Amino acid sequence: MDFVTGLRxxxxxxxxxxxxxxxxxxxxxxxxxAYDYERLAAAVSKEAIAAGPASMWRYRPLLPVDDxxxxxxxxxxxxxVRADRLAAELGLRELWxxxxxxxxxxxxxxxxxxxxxxxxxxxxxxxxxCASTGNLANSVAAHAARAxxxxxxxxxxDLERAxxxxxxxxxxxxxxxxxxxxxxxxxxxxxxxERPDWAFVNVNVRTYYAEGSKTxxxxxxxxxxxxxxxxxxxxxxxxxxxxxxxxxxxxxxxVGLLPEPPAVRVSGAQAAGCSPVAQAFAxxxxxxxxxxxxxxxxxxxIGNPADGWYxxxxxxxxxxxxxxxxxxxxxxxxxxxxxxxGIFAETAGGVTIASLVRLVQQGVVRxxxxxxCFVTGHGLKTVxxxxxxxxxxxxxxxxxEAFEEAVGAELDADRRTR
Amino acid sequence: xxxxxxxxxxxxxxxxxxxxxxxxxxxVGEALKALDAAHPGIGERLFDEAGELRRFVNVFLAEEDxxxxxxxxxxxxxGQVLSVVPAVAGG
Numbered sequence: 001m002d003f004v005t006g007l008r009x010x011x012x013x014x015x016x017x018x019x020x021x022x023x024x025x026x027x028x029x030x031x032x033x034a035y036d037y038e039r040l041a042a043a044v045s046k047e048a049i050a051a052g053p054a055s056m057w058r059y060r061p062l063l064p065v066d067d068x069x070x071x072x073x074x075x076x077x078x079x080x081v082r083a084d085r086l087a088a089e090l091g092l093r094e095l096w097x098x099x100x101x102x103x104x105x106x107x108x109x110x111x112x113x114x115x116x117x118x119x120x121x122x123x124x125x126x127x128x129x130c131a132s133t134g135n136l137a138n139s140v141a142a143h144a145a146r147a148x149x150x151x152x153x154x155x156x157x158d159l160e161r162a163x164x165x166x167x168x169x170x171x172x173x174x175x176x177x178x179x180x181x182x183x184x185x186x187x188x189x190x191x192x193x194e195r196p197d198w199a200f201v202n203v204n205v206r207t208y209y210a211e212g213s214k215t216x217x218x219x220x221x222x223x224x225x226x227x228x229x230x231x232x233x234x235x236x237x238x239x240x241x242x243x244x245x246x247x248x249x250x251x252x253x254x255v256g257l258l259p260e261p262p263a264v265r266v267s268g269a270q271a272a273g274c275s276p277v278a279q280a281f282a283x284x285x286x287x288x289x290x291x292x293x294x295x296x297x298x299x300x301x302i303g304n305p306a307d308g309w310y311x312x313x314x315x316x317x318x319x320x321x322x323x324x325x326x327x328x329x330x331x332x333x334x335x336x337x338x339x340x341x342g343i344f345a346e347t348a349g350g351v352t353i354a355s356l357v358r359l360v361q362q363g364v365v366r367x368x369x370x371x372x373c374f375v376t377g378h379g380l381k382t383v384x385x386x387x388x389x390x391x392x393x394x395x396x397x398x399x400x401e402a403f404e405e406a407v408g409a410e411l412d413a414d415r416r417t418r
Numbered sequence: 419x420x421x422x423x424x425x426x427x428x429x430x431x432x433x434x435x436x437x438x439x440x441x442x443x444x445x446v447g448e449a450l451k452a453l454d455a456a457h458p459g460i461g462e463r464l465f466d467e468a469g470e471l472r473r474f475v476n477v478f479l480a481e482e483d484x485x486x487x488x489x490x491x492x493x494x495x496x497g498q499v500l501s502v503v504p505a506v507a508g509g
Contacts, residue, residue, distance in 0.1 A: 023504040028474040306505035
């Protein structure tokens with residue numbers, strides 16, 4: 001059963017049918033899926049969800065595509081890990097990591113792509129395309145392969161090698177563009193007008209695509225025993241994920257799965273080398289000035305964030321904040337999470353952890369809160385960032401003497417290895 | 419100055435389906451005003467009440483976001499290409 005009533009412009013409120021439309025014809029504002037929440041409330045239940053698949057598709061009624069066989073590699077239902085060691089280091093009482101590195105292609109993008117391509121197929125598209133900083137490229141190429149669709153993905157040419165390989169291996173077309181992600185994005189926005197029979201997941205079907213991120217909030221609430229956390233920390237690139245995480249918690253109340261309207265404080269994480277939203281927050285302005293990205297966190301390197309304004313508003317309305325952290329802090333964040341919790345995040349995850357550290361220091365994230373941090377991409381995608389930062393403790397000849405000389409004494413002095 | 423403006427799908431109903439329109443103007447703002455004069459209705463789609471570009475409208479001059487240049491005051495040279503592009507989500 002389908003609960004979608006159509007699409008609606010977030011700026012001027014004009015209505016549109018549920019087709020491959022992403023921008024209001026009138027004011028260019030982004031379109032958003034509209035649902036019949038009354039009918040949804042009558043149709044969803046905790047029991048039905050619990051009986052569903054161990055994937056994001058357990059929330060099918062709350063997603064904008066009605067298909068009993070979605071294009072699915074098993075995205076979602078990733079671990080929510082209680083992070084007591086990291087909490088202790090930061091002086092927090094209750095901290096959880098939503099480990100979305102555990103998705104099929106190693107990032108949360110599998111959630112949005114599974115929705116986008118299922119809807120695209122339903123609308124009759126045969127070609128899946130995207131502009132990507134890497135994670136989306138991985139996921140579009142993989143899901144297209146799974147569905148037997150052709151794929152054409154556009155990436156900046158300076159992308160991490162791992163992200164190029166893990167896209168190209170699926171056999172689709174990969175176009176490296178000489179320019180930044182914002183250049184790639186503009187090219188794809190223009191191409192959408194010239195190739196209207198291609199489904200650009202983050203352009204002409206982005207209205208559906210973006211909805212996939214709501215499942216991050218759905219899962220966190222369900223995994224906490226149908227409770228909303230007090231505070232979430234979410235990475236910000238285009239701002240779409242943060243906006244949809246907030247919407248996800250609100251929808252759970254609208255359909256009766258959370259008894260009270262959730263009062264989740266939403267905070268955002270950006271790299272200082274690409275922090276247009278954090279800058280606007282710090283300046284107390286509504287105007288988000290585009291920037292030229294310069295950061296190792298390439299998956300967050302969007303200098304002109306389409307949903308930045310909505311992310312900014314969500315942060316302000318919920319009493320959160322935005323942090324902008326240096327590349328050194330990003331690397332430290334990756335190592336801190338790995339060392340304390342055994343989770344290896346990509347640079348964007350380092351941004352999130354480093355931002356959490358900063359927000360705790362600033363007193364924004366408080367010790368009495370139940371905090372959830374979204375770690376949304378796997379560290380193996382960005383190993384280059386750690387080249388020369390971590391490596392073998394020692395390189396030795398295969399002899400006892402060499403071992404003792406190199407590290408033996410040090411290990412003997414350490415209580416944990418004695 | 420003669421400038422070519424690339425028109426996105428969303429505005430082609432106002433240009434009789436044309437994906438490119440050639441107009442005269444010495445700045446980005448003048449060129450877009452000339453576009454509105456030639457195809458009435460485009461102006462209110464691009465500009466807000468204060469006469470600024472709407473939040474979700476991006477304009478590129480020779481592939482460069484005019485917000486990085488001098489905005490609507492950016493001078494244009496003869497034969498340059500202006501692209502009007504809606505904002506896009508992340509990736």
